[in-house]
Amino acid sequence: MIDLGQVRIFLTVAELRSFAAAARQLAMTAPTVTRAVSGLEEELGIQLLLRTTRHVSLTSAGAVFAARIRPLLDDFRKVTEDLREQHGDVAGLIRINAPMSLGLQILPDVASAFRVEYPGTVLSLNLTDSFIDIVSDDFDLAIRISEPPRDKSTIWRKLCPVRRILVASPGYLASFGAPETPEDLNSHTCLAYDARSLEETWELRCQGRTRRVRAGRTLAGNNGDLISRLAENGEGIALLPHFIVEDAISNGLLVQVLAEWEPPELWLTLYYPPYERLPMRVAKFSDFFERYVTRTRPL
Amino acid sequence: MIDLGQVRIFLTVAELRSFAAAARQLAMTAPTVTRAVSGLEEELGIQLLLRTTRHVSLTSAGAVFAARIRPLLDDFRKVTEDLREQHGDVAGLIRINAPMSLGLQILPDVASAFRVEYPGTVLSLNLTDSFIDIVSDDFDLAIRISEPPRDKSTIWRKLCPVRRILVASPGYLASFGAPETPEDLNSHTCLAYDARSLEETWELRCQGRTRRVRAGRTLAGNNGDLISRLAENGEGIALLPHFIVEDAISNGLLVQVLAEWEPPELWLTLYYPPYERLPMRVAKFSDFFERYVTRTRPL
DNA sequence: GATATTATTTCATATTATGAAATAATCAGG
DNA sequence: CCTGATTATTTCATAATATGAAATAATATC
Secondary structure, three states: OOOHHHHHHHHHHHHHOOHHHHHHHOOOOHHHHHHHHHHHHHHHOOOOEEEOOOOEEEOHHHHHHHHHHHHHHHHHHHHHHHHHOOOOOOOEEEEEEEOHHHHHHHHHHHHHHHHHHOOOEEEEEEEOOOOOOOOOOOOOEEEEEEOOOOOOOOEEEEEEEEOEEEEEOHHHHHHHOOOOOHHHHHHOOEEEOOOOOOOEEEEEEEOOEEEEEEEOOOOEOOOHHHHHHHHHOOOOEEEEEHHHHHHHHHOOOOEEEOOOOEOOOEEEEEEEOOOOOOOHHHHHHHHHHHHHHHHHOOO | OOOHHHHHHHHHHHHHOOHHHHHHHHOOOHHHHHHHHHHHHHHHOOOOEEEOOOOEEEOHHHHHHHHHHHHHHHHHHHHHHHHHOOOOOOOEEEEEEEOHHHHHHHHHHHHHHHHHHOOOEEEEEEEOOOOOOOOOOOOOEEEEEEOOOOOOOOEEEEEEEEOEEEEEOHHHHHHHOOOOOHHHHHHOOEEEOOOOOOOEEEEEEEOOEEEEEEEOOOOEOOOHHHHHHHHHOOOOEEEEEHHHHHHHHHOOOOEEEOOOOEOOOEEEEEEEOOOOOOOHHHHHHHHHHHHHHHHHOOO
């Protein structure tokens, strides 16, 4: 991996057309400059500068390298400087988006505790279950339960895994029987999470074996609590985050089925808009939220 | 200046969420990874990763930094790899553009000598005096006499300074007298180089003093030899590169005037299209041309 | 609560970086 | 053509840093 210090020195020499002048401008000694350029040339395996004791000029390779690397070096400087200047008050508006069920359960407590610690902040809490675009919808922070995107350009941060389980009401199971294998689900009513496509594929794993089941052919909803309530009413089998159904289970309203078959792990994930500089208030709230979720109220 | 090795290690740890796994993947020892991340955090003055002995996760600052720095590191890799792979045959078509006068004087000799050394190459020589766009006009190399552009994004390379002098024919000077000061030029016919604007400003310096003269109000041309011929015909005073008028001066057709007043230095400059990878044939021709100009035929 | 894994620290050693001085090379001016 | 001044590089002794094995501290799992 190439050394940015060497690159900076090389660019200075190339611009000033002098090793001595570059050394003076960079407050270094001449040997340091010489060694930096030689080292870079050796590293790249190509000569960048032509020098006599009286005249320095770029080679064609050096000219191309300089032209391409200069803007990159500026970008690096900008990114690191933006990060270094992460200071300032924790105050101002923070626009937060979260899924309905999760938001209702924990955001009120997090928000109150946060506002005690940082009274200068203003929280705008927005709960939606549908897909949101954090940029165009103008949020500072979106809390989602999902598999993190492959996309390298969005800014996201996994907090903790969210376990999901299959549940049904005792009444439903009495009428239709409990499934013994994933294949049995095909003859059951499976409640899908996605109301739009009316269908969802459940991927279930057990000891290396994977089974896929189509859910939602008869009933679907876009909200965890809604689906939980439908399941409690005996409408069918649901695949839901544990934190949504834990109360219903301990009250006996729902029962876990096919416990040994596990769906893919989802992650509680924070999404940020493409900040150049993360505002302190957003950073603080993120970290506060993470502490709360992982310590005070594990999912 | 930040250390790219540390950045690479940090990104690996962030992706794998484990120092030990990152060490294994990068074929390093665990202490090296720990120290790289700590060093980076110290350098940036902000914590990037949250770690316990069993779990590693990004801080919000770390997530933003990772998302912004990752594409930059990829670009950096690409630039250096493109440069490292500067090998291969010196063969194929090289499309070269040059100013008319300079091109006529030296390109034939350079081209012949180059073709002897690299018979596999094909040279396309294009002479124009007007402004060219190296990208849209599809040249591999443009030779210009100009002040290098301020623009940091174009790829150019200064070869050597080009001295310019003020000249007129003996006949013209006999009729109108020789100017003693730059101000005297206002009552003379000054032949401008730029035919399009019909006007050109001559900036003349002598011992720290600077004078500006407007030229070309009555006669202008876009070609050095053309203007030289006009001056030889006694049409007025011209400001021309020394190499264009040296023959006419030694033949007595032209005489230098206001010798102690010097115009700004122009540079013989090579321009490249925004190559990602400079083709070997273009690099070789550039270096060949430079050697010829600075050694065989100094301007 | 024992165990295994993990991140970090310690410490001795090897490597590298650094600058003053010496050297070699080159251009300008007499 | 020589001298002097400037410049890039090398030398060399020293200081600073990097490195890995082993020890340590911390934590999740069984």
